[in-house]
Amino acid sequence: MGTHLYHHHNTPKTHHLLLKKLIIWALYTIIPLALLHLYLFPLFSPPPQPNATLSPSSSSSSASSTTTTTFTSSSSSSQAGIAELKKRPSRPRCNYSDGQWVRHSGEPRYSGTGCKTIKEGQNCMAHGRPDTGYLHWRWQPKQCAVPAFDPAAFLRLIENRHLAFIGDSMARNQLESLLCLLATAEEPELVYRDGEDNKFRRWVFRGRNATVSVLWSPFLVKGVEKSEATGQYHNNLYLESVNERWASELDGMDVVVFSVGHWYLHPAFYRENGVVLGCHHCPEFNYTEIGFFDVFRKALNTTLREVSRRHDSSPGTSEKLVVVTTFSPAHFEGEWDKAGACPKKEPYKEGEKEMEYMDAEMRKIEVEEVAAAAERGGGKGLRFEALDVTKMALMRPDGHPGPYMHPNPFANGAQERMQNDCVHWCLPGPIDSWNEILLEMMRRWKGESK
Template sequence: MGTNPSQNHHLQVTQFSLPKKQFVAYGLYALIPLALLHYLLFYPLATAKPPVQLPQLQEDAPAFVPSQHGHAPVNADEQLPPPSPHRQDEVLGNSPAGEAVSASPPCDYADGEWVPDARPPLYNGTSCGTIKDGQNCMAHGRPDTGYLYWRWRPQRCDLPAFSPAAFLRWLRNRHLAFVGDSLARNQGESLLCLLSSHSTPELVYRDGEENKFRRWVFHEYNATVSIFWSPLLVKVVEKAEHAGVRHNNVFLDAFDERWMSQLGALDAAVLSVGHWFLIPGIYHDAGNVVGCHDCAGLNHTETDFFGVFKEAVHRTLAEVTRRQVADTSKKKKVIAFTTFSPAHFQGDWDKTGACPEKRPYKEKEVGYTETAMRKTVVDAVAAANADADAGGLRFAALDVTKLANLRPDGHPGPYMRNDPFAGGGEDARVQNDCVHWCMPGPIDTFNEILLQTVVG
């Protein structure tokens, strides 16, 4: 070990003397290692760059304002631990030649916080043609942009940024479907826009009112993405307000074959339902009416929707397993179920400022309804995995309830159409959407988690 020069006064002088020239030579030899040690110890400290500090955000200001050239002023990821040198191989399920990649414990993406992120979105309101008009906040002139510059940071692990190339490599020669209500469509369109930043898809099929059934192909990868409208997963005769029918008729013992009949051709499916169970409904099972929700004036037993939601979720996953067992091809499948994402209305849907927040919540308790519906999905997925003795079938919960609950700023609000206050000023009563998500926006994070889930 080298001696600190400041301690030289503690050294004892030797009792013998050397010739003068020899003494000088030995002294020079002794100084060489000391000089080298000084260089190794202090030069890295002198040249090291100071850690990047994120700017403090003002409460009423956007998180970040991109430069005119679209470059991010600060890379928030520089404060995170560096990823594994083989992270990309781990994501894709590969190992470098001759090396074994050690398995790490699965990341719990459900619990975390939103932190500032200066990176611009992968797409905007005009760069992909799949955004439903009502969620195109950019194109409709939403004036604030702070909602775009946040990322979800789990408590005990890292959530990598979305890689369109990695997802498309996984999706090569596969068919992925989003099945469910308008939030399933919202998530499906988000994925298509994210992937479109790397490869342009072709719309090859379209059917139904409001394009409720669509299919795209990324020809470069022979990869297919479909969207199926199925707001309760099981069979339903939907309400028709214009005809005076305000109740859904829900059949718990039958399935929506518009998507279920396509199951054999799918390699992966993302299911997402919830909000339609809050709509008034009459419930049928085994040929009988077994209850109804919000059905005053009808001669049926009033019941809440939680039990019906639970039955629909459990029965759907059981039916997927049954059909997989019966499928002789035994094609491997991943069935992901996105948990309930809360609405953020702070008043009437047509009231000014129905969802006025401009920043994420730092912390906010999840409501009882959201908590119960999330638990139903998580428990059903766990039970389905325990019972899934069909080879190659895997269920997963995309647990987004908490991260969605903390993003009241990510909804279109009044910007469901261009210039919503034209002619009436900002006090005009206009429709607000505090349920669906702006694109780009927080729902892109759902697909960051989806990427990590499907390749797991």
Template sequence: MPPRHSILKLINNQRKTENKQNKRGSEKNTMGNPFKEPPSLTKKLFPYILYALLPIALIRLYFYPIPISLSSSNQIPQNTPTLTTTAAASSSVSPPSTEDERESAKITCDYSNGKWVPDKLGPLYNDTSCGTIKEGRNCMSHGRPDLGYLFWRWSPKQCNIPRFDPQIFLKLLKNKHLAFVGDSMARNQLESLLCMISSAFSPELVYSTGEDNKFRRWHFPSHNVNVSIYWSPFLVNGTEKTEEKNYNTLHLESIDERWASELDQIDMVVLSIGHWFLLPAVYMYGDEVLGCHFCAGQNYTEIEFYDVFGKAIKTTLDTIIERRRGGKGIDVIVTTFSPHHFEGEWDKFGACPKTEPFKEEEKKLEGMDAEMRKAELKEVKAIRDGDKKHAKLRLEALDVTKLALMRPDGHPGPYLYANPFANGIGDRVQNDCVHWCLPGPIDSWNEILLDVMVRWAGQPRREG
């Protein structure tokens, strides 16, 4: 059952025991002193009032944790709320036990249908409380002067997303291995998650290899949970461009074994790719060249990358299912395409200048962003609605494309590097309008991820 019910059950059991003890003690005292005055009504009611208020207080603490102060490395503008963190205090997480609870867990939520609303609490962590933030995402430490982008939360119309609880997250993954697989956006989401969990539990880096530490693993000994990142910008087998060959080569029929070879050790996988498919590439299926994208001088047929992108997702999902058939279950999350917000050239001062989210009427999901999202959702739906036998699979699209589209204010921009305007504003400055500041909007991706996991806890796996 969910953590709040576990807490209430524990309190009710304790209440029954104490009531019996109080009753026996009262009878004993009355027999020993028949002339003793009976206790007042206030004294009788006080324990019951206390027991009634305690669960309310616990539920209140779960949804609205106690705030602490912001890192001293940044000044907060007047009238701006203070950043917060929390030390989670939740009980064990079990599948819903009553009929009403089971029905509630089955209710779906369209997370993409909602809006960004002001949030006085702010993020769970800051620029100094988490040691896993990639330098280029640490906007606060790099001198970004405005902090308003930190005080928004995503509010779906169909459901309420609770504040992220590190203890519930780790309890759901106890004795399991979670892997993020993909490009730098997968890394961005991973580092956000590690920082959110670190507000209550510290991870131990237990493995690191590859250029720029592209393959890493952390361990949370309190719950025996492993969290890994695997660099695989295409998911399928691919060769990245070099100085001699200025295009990528993708083999769409086979999966990237740098991560897939460890599938039998993974209990939950988050797949996140997209932006590398916009680069020049030659596409192959076996020994056959299907075509290419922006590969001038190669004498190959130019083809759009949307179908290729979808094919890479399909090959990945089919391979996961095939390799886990008959074995233990696996949970798969496909994080949909996260749009960039370049307004003009990447090295101009105003490349992504917004400081607030778009309003719904200001921005529509269309063009390339819509097509990339469509390709991913199509393949997820085909698997979920398919009639062929599957492994014990739970599959969900983490549909964040619209959420991301509405947040042009959440990128590092010129604060990709520390204090870019220390010597004044120059003609050119490198901007990052693709990745997300940490803390920042991408923290909401992981709040949705946890909500999906809580709903999964009350649903059986598909048998295969």
């Protein structure tokens, strides 16, 4: 190429001018290409995970289920694009909900015979369950890891704070798991109890001035529970209002964990603003059968809106984390009052068990309503999260008390009729993993994520 350029202009002066032009031409070509490369560089970065979602970084309220990743939006101008390069892109969050149970040779974090706060019906060890294989599994997400529960770290995060579990017996089950885990570092002191079956209780960890409570509210909204003793066989729900029993204490709570669902499967009448909307399983009454999915969504929507409203209307309210633990499937394979209702001794393998329609729909409603609550915003310092445990719970048919909800159920041989619990979880057991993930969510909330 050089020989051709200088063939007819072979003088020093001409050679110097051509070389100068060539350098200028090169600069005008290279600089725009370099700028174009800088602007387009993000396009060649590794793409986000398929489950990633876009959300504004300036939102005063944030949410993510355990499957959500947050990225900042890209700019439409080259200057904004180059400025964005100065920021390190956020790493995708761990998708805790997608994984498998793997064998774990270590011992459980606590003993069922040693922890003092386990409800009797979930104390499978003390009730004589002979197999122990259900104790030796850990949840392993596909693309990350869940660290072993650190009770000291959890207590540090709730120091001078109040953590409350609100909901039905699944909320209590998760609470009692957490208390057993924390008791390995410091024994909780029971300072309050009220209601039948200890439905309202409060503990204090004096070393950290940390409070942990459980409040019974199986619908979250205002409701009257069915009672065979009074001949009332249907629940009555009032969907426009939350249950003031827990809502009246909301301002004093720093972390709230809602967990409901199973009571919505029971027969019920639904009312809103004085009007009967319909019912679920009430053929003997002249009401429209409307099922429970839409009602469940409406009740959760009412609850999360009220949390936001009260947070906004309370001057000086501190930051608050609101968690919704998603629906935990039951595993009845036969009649609830016969032996062998939940006989499995190992977790399901990947692909062995698909999520059924009802479980999937309940989970979907919860995840969507949490995301909607965050999108609406809820004031400075209010954060919504979905603790998405539905799949990991589905995979553990071996983790329920079954007949060991009662002490030594086979002491007198197998009985024709034998009550089984295939809904709640043995302690220790799979539900301990829920709280391992809750700890990671709280670390992220307080900016301690590694």
